[in-house]
Every structure is written in structure tokens, then in C-alpha cells.
Amino acid sequence: MNWKFLSRKKKDENRPKKSAAREWLDAILFAVIASTIIRGLLFSAYAIPSASMEGSLLTGDYLFVSKMAYGARMPMTPVSVPFLESTVWGGKVKTYWEGLQLPYFRLPGLGEVKKGDAVVFNYPAETVARPVDMRTHFIxxxxxxxxxxxxxxxxxxxxxxxxxxxxPKAQTSYMVTTTSADLNPELIHDLKIDVRYQYNPTTYEMIIPPDSYNQFKSYSNIVSIKEVIEPKGEYSPQIFPHNENFKWNEDNFGPLQIPKKGLTIPLNDSTMVLYGHAIEAYEHNNVTHDGAAIMINGKKADSYTFKLNYYWMMGDNRHNSEDSRFWGFVPEDHIVGKAMITWLSIDSTQSTFNQVRWNRVLRAIH
Incomplete structure (x- = not known):
């Protein structure tokens, strides 16, 4: 007879049972830990708050973003409240403690960021001082x-x-000239046209989806439609690097080399305008000037070798997107993951029972 087995069974029977409250607490704790691991290492859910990616991604789309695609980024601010934004109550209350900061580290991923990927990242040009992984998310x-x-x-x-x-569904803006007849607001809504400006009774700047262009152009009260393009050589102070020696704008920009790990550049007035912010803010160097000499961390430097890889990101809605043209490079330590699936899409302009865009539910993102 297996006395050891019986003894163990008797011992288990004598162990006090967990209360219902304790069982609920254990279940909740397990769920929080499991979901935190999944959210940190596998994928997260995000919402599209603006029109910068239309018509590929629409305002009101809810996305699953793969952390495995490029390798999960380990938390740099490990002490934070799970599932909450970095601030709540209108930005007045932080949900993290920045007293403990860890260095950037990323697990091996399934691949690297490629041209054409829809990428979620932390906003590099955020003016509020907070840790990288606590900054606003952009796509x-x-x-x-x-x-x-x-x-x-x-x-x-x-x-x-x-x-x-x-x-295929990328958008841009057009200058539209009409007859004196007013435009039908219902038509504008049905064709998903965004009227950006009205300069006079017959002249508009509009963002017209590709699927609506031919139909809109065919109406008798449309005199002409011309794509809006800022001329080459016309300086826009809003455009990176915000220096009048580089007469760049939204539609005519560069050439500009994107930094990569191991790339060495000479340091002079021009390269410091283009890369100085990245060297100082993203690569954490102290950059000063001693007369004409450039000093990095207190030492005179004639060149600089980058420690990180960088990327150039742009919205699909080219004239309605604040992107790298405005604030420059995205460092690799700001990359969160790759947008993979639209799991839900809500159109807040529709009536309650028509708000769900069913044709976008569980739709792969391209």
C-alpha cells in the first residue's frame, strides 16, 4: 500500500481552502501579469486619432501592432501603471515613475523595418520632457x-x-475651381472629401480620395482640379531642418542622408544643422562650441560616428500629416512595432447603428 500517497492526499485535504475573494484576487493578478507580458512582448492595441494616414488607415481604426515584427523593446521606464497612457486627467497625473531608467535594449525580431511598413513609434519631437517609452504614440x-x-x-x-x-489609397490636396453654384455638402460627405480651405466663393483646397477623384471631376460645376505642389526652392520654416540655408518644403525636399549605425560624417556648420539634434538629443552627447571648433563631451571633434539606426516616416495623407518632413529622423529606440490588423473601425460621424465600418473589421494592414 502506498502510504506516502495517502499521506499527501490527507495533507492536501487538511489545507485550508481559499476564500472566494482570494480566488478572485489570484485570477485578477494572473490576468494582469499575463496580459502585461503579452502587451509588452507580443502585440498591443492602438487607435488612430487623426487623418494623417488616410485613406490607408482611417480615423477611428483600432489596430493590433506586432512587437515581434522588429523585436520587442524592453521597458526603459519599468515602473508604470499597466494599460494606461503615460499621463491621465488631462496630462496632470503621471502613471509612471522615472526614478528608475534602464538602457535601450530590443529582443531579436522576425525582421527589420522596411520601406512601406506602417510603423508605430514614440514621437521624437515631443516638447514635454519624459522618457522615450512614455511619449505619445504616432503611426x-x-x-x-x-x-x-x-x-x-x-x-x-x-x-x-x-x-x-x-x-494605392494615399491622398494629397488639390486646388479646386468651381462655378458660382454652391457645392452640395452631402456630396462632399459621401465622397469623403476634406475641404481644407475656401479662398473665395469659387476656389477651394481639398483633399480628394483617389476613389472619388474621377466622379467629383465629372460634375458640371467643377471647372478645374489641380494638384497642390509647393515650388522647388521655396523655403518653408516649418520644414526640417528649419534653416533658411536649406530651402526645402513639403513637396520639394533634400537630398538628405538618413543616419545609420556606424556611419561617420564630418562635422561642420551644415552637418550640425542637419544632424546636431540627433547627435545631442537621441545619442545623448553634450555638444558645445569653442569658437569655430565643435566640442562633443568636452573634446574637439572633426567627425562623428552614429550609434543608432534612424528612419524617415511620412503619412499617407501627404498634405495633412505632421511627419519627418517637419521634425526629422526617428531613432531606432523610439520604434514600437508594426501595424498588422485593423480589428475594429468606428466612424463617429455616422448614426449610432451605422458607426461600425464592417468592411474594415479584422482587415490586414498594407
Whole structure:
């Protein structure tokens, strides 16, 4: 007879049973730990708050973002409240403690960021001082990878001299001239046209989806539709690097080389305008000037070798997107993951029972 077995069974029977409250607490604790691991290492859910990626991704789309695609980034601010934004109550209360900061480290992934990927990342140009992984999340299309020479000519993007094709539903703005007849608001709504400006009774700037362009152009009260392109050589102070020596704008920009790990550049007035912020803010160096000499961490430097890879991100809605053209490079330590699936899509402009865009539910993102 197995006396040891009976003894163990008797011992288990004598162990006090957990209360219902304790069982609930254990279940909740397990769920929080499991979901935190899944959210940190596998995938997270995000919402599209703006129109910068239309018509590929729409305002009200809810996405699953793969952390495994590029390798999960380990928390740099490990002490935080799970499942909450970095601040609550209108930004007044932090949900993290920045007293403990860990160095950037990323697990091996299934691949690397490629041109054409829809990428979620922390906003590099955030003016509020907070840790990288606690900054606002952005989603844009990668159009330039480390080492690429990026250039925009008349609204078309080139990497290393090769055209980077727009996504099929990418949008831009047009100057529209009409007759004196008023435009039908219902028609504008049905064609999903965004009227950005009205300059006078017959002249508008509009963002017209590709699927609506031909139908809209065919109406008798439309006199002309012309794509809006800022002329080459016209300086826009809002555009990176915000220096009048670089007469770049949204539609004519560059050429500019994207930094990559191991790339060495000479340091002079021009390169410091283009790369100085990355060297100081993203690579954590102290940059000063001693007369004409450039000092990095107190030492005179004639060149600099980058420690990180960088990317160039742009929205698919080219004239309604704040992206790398405005604030420059995205460092690799800001990358969160790759947008994979639209699991839900809500159109808040519709009535309650028509708000769900069923054709976008569980839809792969391209």
C-alpha cells in the first residue's frame, strides 16, 4: 500500500481552502501579469486619432501592432501603471515613475523595418520632457531606412534615386475651381472629401480620395482640379531642418542622408544643422562650441560616428500629416512595432447603428 500517497492526499485535504475573494484576487493578478507580458512582448492595441494616414488607415481604426515584427523593446521606464497612457486627467497625473531608467535594449525580431511598413513609434519631437517609452504614440509609413538618401521632388518620394511608390489609397490636396453654384455638402460627405480651405466663393483646397477623384471631376460645376505642389526652392520654416540655408518644403525636399549605425560624417556648420539634434538629443552627447571648433563631451571633434539606426516616416495623407518632413529622423529606440490588423473601425460621424465600418473589421494592414 502506498502510504506516502495517502499521506499527501490527507495533507492536501487538511489545507485550508481559499476564500472566494482570494480566488478572485489570484485570477485578477494572473490576468494582469499575463496580459502585461503579452502587451509588452507580443502585440498591443492602438487607435488612430487623426487623418494623417488616410485613406490607408482611417480615423477611428483600432489596430493590433506586432512587437515581434522588429523585436520587442524592453521597458526603459519599468515602473508604470499597466494599460494606461503615460499621463491621465488631462496630462496632470503621471502613471509612471522615472526614478528608475534602464538602457535601450530590443529582443531579436522576425525582421527589420522596411520601406512601406506602417510603423508605430514614440514621437521624437515631443516638447514635454519624459522618457522615450512614455511619449505619445504616432503611426506613419516608413519611406526611408538607415543610410538611404531621401529626396522629395514635386511631391514624389525617392530613396537612393529610386521612386518610393505611394500606397494605392494615399491622398494629397488639390486646388479646386468651381462655378458660382454652391457645392452640395452631402456630396462632399459621401465622397469623403476634406475641404481644407475656401479662398473665395469659387476656389477651394481639398483633399480628394483617389476613389472619388474621377466622379467629383465629372460634375458640371467643377471647372478645374489641380494638384497642390509647393515650388522647388521655396523655403518653408516649418520644414526640417528649419534653416533658411536649406530651402526645402513639403513637396520639394533634400537630398538628405538618413543616419545609420556606424556611419561617420564630418562635422561642420551644415552637418550640425542637419544632424546636431540627433547627435545631442537621441545619442545623448553634450555638444558645445569653442569658437569655430565643435566640442562633443568636452573634446574637439572633426567627425562623428552614429550609434543608432534612424528612419524617415511620412503619412499617407501627404498634405495633412505632421511627419519627418517637419521634425526629422526617428531613432531606432523610439520604434514600437508594426501595424498588422485593423480589428475594429468606428466612424463617429455616422448614426449610432451605422458607426461600425464592417468592411474594415479584422482587415490586414498594407
Amino acid at each position: 506613419k509609413r516608413c519611406v526611408g531606412t538607415p543610410g538611404d538618401i531621401i529626396e522629395i521632388k514635386d511631391g514624389k518620394v525617392y530613396a537612393n534615386g529610386q521612386l518610393v511608390p505611394n500606397m
